[in-house]
Amino acid sequence: MKQLLGFIRKEFRHIFRDPRTMIILFGIPIVQLLLFGYVITTEIKDARIAILDKSHDEVTREITHKLLSSGYFKLDAMLDNEGQIDNIFRQGNVKEVVVFQDDFGKRLKRDGQANVQVIADASDPNTAQLLSNYTNAIVQDYLQKKFVNYKIPLEIKPQVRMLFNESLVGAFMYVPGTMALILIIISAMMTSITIVREKEMGTMEILLVSPLKSHHIIIGKVTPYLILSVINAVTIVILGNLVFGVPVRGSLILLMFVVILYIMLALSLGILISTIAASQFSAMFVSIMALMLPTMLLSGFIYPIDNMPVVLQVLSNIMPARWFIEAVKAVMLKGVGAGYIWKQLLIMAGMTIFFLGISVKKFKLRLE
Amino acid sequence: MMISVGNIEKSYGEVKALRGVSLEVKEGELFGLIGPDGAGKTSLIRILVTLLKPDVGSATVNELDVVKDFRKLRNQIGYMPGRFSLYPDLTVEENMTFFATVFGTTIEENYHLVKDIYQQIEPFKERLAGRLSGGMKQKLALSCALIHAPKVLVLDEPTTGVDAVSRKEFWEMLKRLQKMGITILVSTPYMDEANLCDRVALIQDGKILTIDTPEKVTQSFGHKLWAIRSDNMYLCIRHLREHSESDSVFAFGEYLHVTWKDQDMQADEMEKYLSDLGHTNVEVKRTEPGIEDVFMDLMQKHDN
Known part of the structure; x- marks a missing residue:
């Protein structure tokens, strides 16, 4: 036990003294999360909209003009009745429909309140969100400038409704996805590199000649990364919540259990890679080619699994990240209990045992 | 016999590294394995320290078989590989402490063994091992190999690439360790170091050419x-x-x-x-x- 603790202490020193390792461990997760959250959004320009004006008065015309001259929107069609809304969305040309209620201008003057309904196509959730926000802002802006002399603050309440995806769950997709990606990079790549480094530097020779058993070496190598990965996962969840408002609706303990299970799975993959790779470079190469890219492409993180060709759908079954993302989404967003994700947990546990088994078998007690 | 090697052969694919090597090292002896690069010194040493298995033949160290009893044996051998094999990003003291812990001991417990050597590098104990000079690195590596009070010390070309003064000092240290009762097997490509050993084996192309005291070896000329x-x-x-x-x-x-x-x-x-x-x-x-x-x-x- 003392030997193991000594080994773990040594391992932490390696990590904290190497700036590159520190950047990969703590810089990349945050940058990546923010990247997926902020930068990868579609910019709004000339989005096609339709307008249903039941009032046809001065105010609605002015607002319409203001919307269309903003540069964000382009008029696709003027609608005559509500029945056309559904149809025009199905045709897919229009991203948003703005509906002014009848007697819009009169109500505004008389009651100080008039309604404009904004209906957006949320199959692309980020765009829908942006469009409705822009619409809202333009309407408010018009109101303030036009009725600057009125004492009572007038109000126009846009009634926003996100079709197809009411709660915008799709926007929360990248938090579980980023978590899956980051944890597999840190856990698998970093552990495989650190074990192979000992081989490369010749220190493995001394470790092997020492009374340390192979499980000492493996556990000693892996434990620091397990701890740091858990910290990372917690950081991502907190950051996702504070910055992007991604909720944790289910049990936090269950979520951590899923996370730890996934980390163990990634670590066992890392150990397996280290038994195959001869150099740090090849360990990194194998990790990136065999883990990072498939994780991004086949886990359902970026591209929905249901949209994939059948071959890739079958292949996605062996992606650890697929099961992790499913489980995490279920716990975080749907708030389900362990009973709903037992299948995912079982698959991940099975994979871990499988990889660990091969690794222990392949781990060499000698130099050849 | 502290070390006993019987007719060992070892190949790496097509390359034959050892072609039937036999030798014996007595307890308390300072034994030199002398031969040029590629003679098979490192292969033989790695077999003795349980890092490689021989293809043919057997070897025992302190009556323990290097293949069957390798676990027990690993506690009793101090091994210093040819390449500097400590952690360059740990300090001198951290390296020492780590290896002491790994062997289930402490620096204090066996301080008497490494005192002479460690005292010379102790002023730099806060320094990272990677920033030590060549001679000091060797001293640190030797201290780490000794920290668990091994019965046998096996050193693979410890003086290769070390300056003349440090080489001389290093051999003096080995002599002092020998006086403490540690059996030492050391390999070197430097012929002039042969005279510092009790007995030497000359090795070439995976074969032992002769084994004797340095005096008798030269007399045989x-x-x-x-x-x-x-x-x-x-x-x-x-x-x-x-x-x-x-x-x-x-x-x-x-x-x-x-x-x-x-x-x-x-x-x-x-x-x-x-x-x-x-x-x-x-x-x-x-x-x-x-x-x-x-x-x-x-x-x-x-x-x-």
Whole structure:
């Protein structure tokens, strides 16, 4: 036990003294999360909209003009009745429909309140969100400038409704996805590199000649990364919540259990890679080619699994990240209990045992 | 016997590294494994420290088989690999503490063993091991190999790439460790270090050429040895080799070491031969053979 603790202490020193390792461990997760959250959004320009004006008065015309001259929107069609809304969305040309209620201008003057309904196509959730926000802002802006002399603050309440995806769950997709990606990079790549480094530097020779058993070496190598990965996962969840408002609706303990299970799975993959790779470079190469890219492409993180060709759908079954993302989404967003994700947990546990088994078998007690 | 090697063979694919090596090292002995690069020294050492399995043959260290009892044996061997194999990003003290912990001991417990050596690097104990000089790195590596009070110390070319002063110091340290009762097996490509060992094994091409004390090894040299020089050493080698009676001619520092098929060959004969060929400042004298002369001689016989 003392030997193991000594080994773990040594391992932490390696990590904290190497700036590159520190950047990969703590810089990349945050940058990546923010990247997926902020930068990868579609910019709004000339989005096609339709307008249903039941009032046809001065105010609605002015607002319409203001919307269309903003540069964000382009008029696709003027609608005559509500029945056309559904149809025009199905045709897919229009991203948003703005509906002014009848007697819009009169109500505004008389009651100080008039309604404009904004209906957006949320199959692309980020765009829908942006469009409705822009619409809202333009309407408010018009109101303030036009009725600057009125004492009572007038109000126009846009009634926003996100079709197809009411709660915008799709926007929360990248938090579980980023978590899956980051944890597999840190856990698998970093552990495989650190074990192979000992081989490369010749220190493995001394470790092997020492009374340390192979499980000492493996556990000693892996434990620091397990701890740091858990910290990372917690950081991502907190950051996702504070910055992007991604909720944790289910049990936090269950979520951590899923996370730890996934980390163990990634670590066992890392150990397996280290038994195959001869150099740090090849360990990194194998990790990136065999883990990072498939994780991004086949886990359902970026591209929905249901949209994939059948071959890739079958292949996605062996992606650890697929099961992790499913489980995490279920716990975080749907708030389900362990009973709903037992299948995912079982698959991940099975994979871990499988990889660990091969690794222990392949781990060499000698130099050849 | 502390170390006993019986007819070991080892190949890496097509390459035969060891072709039937046998040797014995007595308890408390300082034993040298002398041979050029690629002779098989490292392979033999790695088999002895349980890092490799022999293809054929067996070996025991302190009565423990290097294959079957490798777990027990690993507690009793101190091993210093040829390459500097400590953690460059840990300090001197952290390296020491780590290896002590790994072997289930502490620096304090076996301080008496490493005291002489460790004291020399202790002023730098806060320094990262990667920033030590070559000599100090060797001292640290030796301290780490000793920290668990091993019965046998196995060192693979510990003085390769180390400056002359540090080399001398290093051998003095080995002598002191030997006095503490530790059996030491050390390999080196430097022939001059052979004389510092109790017994040496000369190894070449995976075969042992001879095993004996350094004195007996040099005495076994069966020829009269001459040291010869002139102003043009390059031509001198050529001319001497062309001489029908010359047996072996090797450059050796500022002299050529020469043996003759005719043991009665006289100095003035050699001088005259060279002077007639236009050499100036010819010097010829008798000299005592060293390990290297024996090695060259044995190698030549071995090759034939």
